[in-house]
Amino acid sequence: MTPMTLLWMILLPAVSAVALILIPKTVKRIREALALLSAAVSLYLGFALFAAKDLVWSANWLGAGIKMELRLYQFSAFILLGLAGILFLITLYSVAKMKDHPRIREYYAYLFLSAALAFGAVLADNFVPLVFFWEGLLITLYALISLGGKTAHRTATKAFIISGFCDFAMILGIGIVWSLSGTMTISQVSLKPEGPAALAFILMMIGAIGKAGAMPFHTWIPDAAIDAPVTFMALMPGAFEKLLGIYLLVRIALDIFKLEPGSGLSLLMMVVGAGTIVLAVMMALIQKDLKRLLSYHAVSQVGYMILGIGTALPIGIAGGIFHMINNVIYKSGLFLSAGSVEHRAGTTELRKLGGLAKEMPFTAIGFSVCALAISGLWPLNGFVSKEMIFHSAVESGSVIFAVAAWVGAIFTFASFLKAGHSIFFAPRSEERAPGKVKDSPAAMLVPILILALLCIVFGVFNKLPLSNFIQPVVQAQAEAGEHLDFTTHALALFNPIAGISMACLLLALGLHAYGFKRGGRKAYLVSEPIHQAPFFKQMYDGAEKKFFDLYEQGVKFLRGLSWVLFKGIDRPIDAFFEKGVTAVGSGFTGILRKAHNGHYANYLAWGLGGLVVIVALISILLK
């Protein structure tokens, strides 16, 4: 592995993207073969680079200390591998799922362009290339969402502006970091988050958590769930944005700044994390469409990661990172299962499904494993990482955050009981089209089952990812001599914290049973008792009207402010030129016009007057 390989890692998908858009639409096999080949090579390079570990490559770029610097180390190698793995699975899935999409050429091109930019963002070791790749993802985000349908461009614009806001916040933060530290090279920066650096921390944090989709920067995700292709959901909000956002968040909290446990910034992150967990899961609970339900979970799960990292305790950070990778696995699996259901049954609305467990057994198995993993059931991967986060929240000293995390766990499980029950195990809905459906083609099932299998492997053999991927990352930050070990209490089912978690799951089961009874034994109605409860109903109604949507309110603010500035400043200035200046001008010329009245005597008087003045002037000057 030479350092140039880092550049190839970025260029390969970029070049593939160009090739994929150039291949004519009628040529099918070659396009898919090329896409699969390119994804497979990326995955191979991902493994090879993971084995190589430390590589540095740099070249002159903008001058003045701004170089194209790429650096591969423990953490970036691990994220890179995750990105490449997801890229391969999604490409495989797309071969079957997207084959009749009218804009298939663009789809593959954007997919690989996203991969190239994401690889670049992970490898960048200079803030300028980082922003270059990071913000470049806005374009593929916009493009991929607008592939969805007629109204998709609205959601695309929304996603673009929200993400753009977060990116601009990050740019300002980078500017402050640059003027404080004097260097753009990320690995050379280490600041104490105090004073202006604290502001920089918050601004950069907005960039990172905004990418990851935390509240309040999440509102485009549920909209995209309806408009955008489901593979996009699995790829971007499901996997890539989590990997990138959390990767950067960890680097901000560990490398660029030294986040202290118990500091105000740590508390801020924990509040954002806990708030995101609870609010998003409450929204997920009442959703009636599987894709929307999943999209709110994509938001809610980010809360756990931010909460864990925000504690600034080694176990919390490790838990946050582990949860991120676990979430990528099961969330992509869930979105892909939803895509599989949509592919055969034609809809993902819970009310219109039912009875699919028998007709689509593999999808049902994949979905169930992933759903149990996200709910944190022992011994799947979600259990392990959530336990670590619960531990860190308790250790941080503020039990309230642990409680928030547990509340999240209750409703996560409850909403997946509802979804799984309605789609796969409830009796067949009367609204379903007649005739049985087959399970999806193998190209779609294989990725789902691989992801489900990974959920089990990462849970049961959790020492594997913990000691190979995560421990080295956190260890590098630990004090010299300190030995970290996260594998001891992770799987212990019999400790008080795990006990509470399991009790939460039982509670969720109870809630489900209660709702099922109240809802006339209709599985898709089980969340109605909570939806209709006093206070909750008002809040949910407000949310339906997008009252809490930062984007909708922000757009109103932008329009209002613009109107005020336009009418209050711009137009008066224009009126001054149009009316004021012209009135003065015509008034002045009016006086002159009156003087020129054509009377001979008048002109004579002017002439004589002028002569007197000139004579007077000359006599003064000659004196």
Place this chain on the structure above:
Amino acid sequence: MSHETITLLTVFVPIIGSLTIPLAGLISKAARTAWAVALGAATTLLAMSLLPQALAGGETVVRKNLILGLDFILLIDPLSIFMACTSSFIGFLIIIYSIGYVHHEENQNEYFLLVVLFIGSMMGLVFSGNLIFLYLFWEIIAICCWRLIGFYRLKEHVQKADKAFLVTFFGAVVMLLGFIVIYGQTGSFDLTAMRGTEIPGTAVLLILFGMFSKSATVPLHTWLPDAGVAPTTVTALLHAAVLVKIGVYAFARLFVYGFQLPDAWLAALPWIVVISSLIAAAAATVETDFKRILAYSTVSQIGYIFLGFAVMTEAGVTGSLLYILMHGLAKAGLFLCAGIVIHATHKHDIRQMGGLFKTMPLTALAFLFCAFSVIGIPPFGGFFSKFLVIMGTVKAGLVAAAAVALFTAILTMFYLLRTFSQVFLGEVKTPGHEGTRSMVAVVAILAVLSLVAGLLITYPATLAEVTTAHIMGWLK
């Protein structure tokens, strides 16, 4: 040829050549158009051939002594060469686009004469090392601009042209007063002789009137949106290549690489231009006329260029220089796309447009590319310029000003994407067809150049860096 000769040719080939265009018109229409294109191409090639000189750094002064301190001085340094290349190249592309755009209009002789004279005067202004000659070319440009804005001869168009002329003329005369104040202090109009001289605040104020009126900065900006009544090619020329860049160029020439400003002005200038930028972006958000939106967008972007120069940090100045290039390419592209759309639909209000992506995909894509560049999204060129300006502002300690500038960038994102969605997506309201081949080719070239300028940023960045080193060198 020595580069002194090349510079003289760069200035005088288009100026004298433009006067022969009507003569070529006597032969045939085609000959005239070909001659105009040839003059544009020659100017661009001559300017470009100076690039090695610019990259080598250093400056050459060509001097022809005349009476009363009105020496004819040509300043050949990286700054003037950078500006000359950018303006002449974009101007040349606009001449090509004009072939398709004005081919059925009357007074084409006059049109091409004025456009080439316009570009030639710009060359003269850029290389001028004497304040009086700077003023002279400044006013020739104003006259060309006045005729071109009122090109369609309608009463209200002529009024708008008068407005533009009067506002910029007023500004220029006030600026001339400023020059006289400086003459009173230094006894010279020679720019090379007065580097580093601290000039009084009144002179700064007087000269700023000239720059702000020409570069359409609040509060002297409203003539620019009104000038949108001109043929779209002319608007593109005004916004992208020549007119509004004069003020920022003069700012760089006089205030960055010239006089020493009083501290109060150094503190106030960044805020003035940031607020100007914000107000203009707000106006663009409210407006619904396609060309007025883009015009306000120019006013807003000019604010960024001023900002980078005004903070006088290395990153800021480099950013602003790149901004002149990137904004030129992208804004020319946006206006020319608007021209194609307006040509096809005969509508000006974006609310009456929609769904044009299907019938004119190339124009739509070109518009989107240029819009991304103006917003400042990588990998487009506009990203680097905006990013560096923001970095330079933060480095100068003006975090709050940088925050306002970024807020303006969000507004920019909002109104440009809204314009794109309204015009090219959604339901078809007024059908339209793709423009002629030369028109579409030019917008496609501009869009691709916006992208390539970003992907291969190293080359323009090197030139900008050399220029920055040159004009900042004496500051230290």
